[in-house]
Amino acid sequence: MSQLRPNDPASPTNRREQVFPHLDADMASRIVGYGIEERVPAGTTLFRRGQRHIDCFFVIEGSIEIFDLDEQGEPNIFVVHGPNQFTGEVDLFGDRQALVNGRTGTDSRLIRMDTASFRRLVSTEPDIGEVLMRAFILRRVELIQTGTGGVTLAGSAHAADTVRLRSFLIRNGYPYRLLDTDVDDDARRLIDGCGIDAAECPVVILPDRRVMRCPTTAELAEELGITIELDPTHTYDVAVIGAGPAGLAAAVYAASEGLDTLVLESLAPGGQAGTSSKIENYLGFPTGISGQALAGRAHVQAMKFGAHVAVARSVERMDCAGRPYRLHLDNGDTVAARSVVIATGARYRKLDQVDYTRFEGQGVHYAATAMEATLCGGEEVVVVGGGNSAGQAAVFLARTAAHVHVLVRGEGLAATMSDYLVQRIEQSPRITLHPHCQVDHVDGDTYLREVGWFCTRGGPPVRRKIGSLFVMIGAEPNTAWLKDCLDLDRKGFVLTGRDADGFATPSPYATTLRGVFAVGDVRSGSVKRVASGVGEGSVVVQAIHRFLNPSPV
Secondary structure (H helix, E strand, O other), rough: OOOOOOOOOOOHHHHHHHHOOOOOHHHHHHHHHEEEEEHHHHOOOOEEEOOOOOEEOOOOEEEEEEEEEOOOEEEEEEEEEEEOOOOOOOOHHHHOOOOOOOEEEEEEEEEEEEEHHHHHHHHOOOOHHHHHHHHHHHHHHHHHOOOOOOEEEEOOOHHHHHHHHHHHHOOOOOOEEEEEEEOHHHHHHHHHOOOOHHHHEEEEEOOOEEEEEEOOOOHHHHHHHHHHOOOOOOOEEEEEEEHHHHHHHHHHHHHHOOOOEEEOOOOOOOOOHHHHHOOOOOOOOOEEEEEEHHHHHHHHHHHHHHOOOOOOOEEEEOOOOOOOOEEOOOOOOEEEEEEEEOOOOOOOOOOOOOOOHHEOOOOOOOOOOHHHHHHOOOOEEEEEEEOOHHHHHHHHHHHOOEEEEOOOOOOOOOOOOOOHHHHHHHHHHOOEEEOOEEEEEEEEEOOEHHHHHEEEEOOOOEEOOOEEOOOOOOOOEEOHOOOOOOOEEEOEEOOEOOOOOOOOOOOOOOOOOEEEEOHHHOOOOOOOOOHHHHHHHHHHHHOOOOOOOOOOO
16 A cells, blocks of 8 residues: 555545445445354453454444554554444455454444455445445555554664665555654664664564564564465465566456465565556556555455465475476475466666665665655655656656656657656756766765766766666566476567467467466566556466366367
């Protein structure tokens, strides 16, 4: 979910009746048939933070208090559900750990719905499902805005590991509070008071006051229950590798059509598209939508239909000699699937001629989201690249940066960027395009402090005091984990549409390995657009059905 400003009309603070709706008598009477009625004494705990697979409760009489715990371990009640109201937020659709606690405030009469009953309600009562879905999404946004139910991240806001952990929490829609030790005296005192050495920062302070010292992304995901538990003895109908637009579309359509679907994602839903500040040419969103918001909605949609989504789970290799296919994950787990959809997209390319890896996450960025924008507000920045991602970044950053320098090796932008972005860049007084130019110099101490470039059409080399360099020069396919399982083109993208003998396949998304398909940016010859990735992900499900259930001859 995207973080919204409190004065935004879409903010939950301005939509209370949608966040905590009261269902009418007709809806209430229908809900009763999907659960079990219980009479529960006041003060009874219904669910606790950290539990998975919690039930949904509908209040007939009485109340349910939703709370977290303060620093002294005392309940901090922030919501009370009354008659004709219901508990839950987006994690109710998935297998993640609950963020908050719930207990009865008074003697109450409730309808308890387990996970299966709740999913049946949402599927068969669409009007009720719409109310619940909207409320759940807005409740999670409110948790993110307030930091309720989340963790505290303490460290230098500009440090690479702080940026890494903060980005992971944001992109996975997990509430957090940032204490920037560069500017916050209280944050420094907190670190000192906990006996933490500065070299151990950033730290993540958990609700029970335990401290994780600069955890890996996987360790944080495991501790917070962001990832799900996988059963190595279970065989899924389809495993989707990657949760970008193509992978999420495949998951939504596969799960909605009754296939037992697993999604494995190494970082967070959205892929590269999830880092786009605003996508304005995606059908159905005339005012645009951020990549993170689009990915967040698609993620919830996939879980609504029953897809299992495991983040911070990378596939290291696939056993492709027999079926079902077995996927080996980075944490040592294995999962089996009768069919596989490769939607791993691509990883960001780096500048060849400049050694800037020491500044990655500390001035060098590959995405321009609200988080990066706050790190360079009021400063000059450089964006390298001439595609839509670079254009979106330049326009977005120009809102807060003092000036944006766009560097491209070619003549201009018209051949590589959508016209609406080209026009905005040309018309913005805060953006300067530098054609035939490339970065040849970076310097700094702990952080990036200076960027230089030269232009092949003349002029002296440029050196400027710049602390933020955005590199958006395309991507390379994430296919190293496939090794020798199937055919790739010379650039490493997955070849589709031909079998191992060179004959045309029934599906344009079929690879040279039966039952394995490729969609989105990872596929050779694909159009690198969000809409085309979504289209491929939705269409491939028909081919999966044909493979899993072949028609009798």
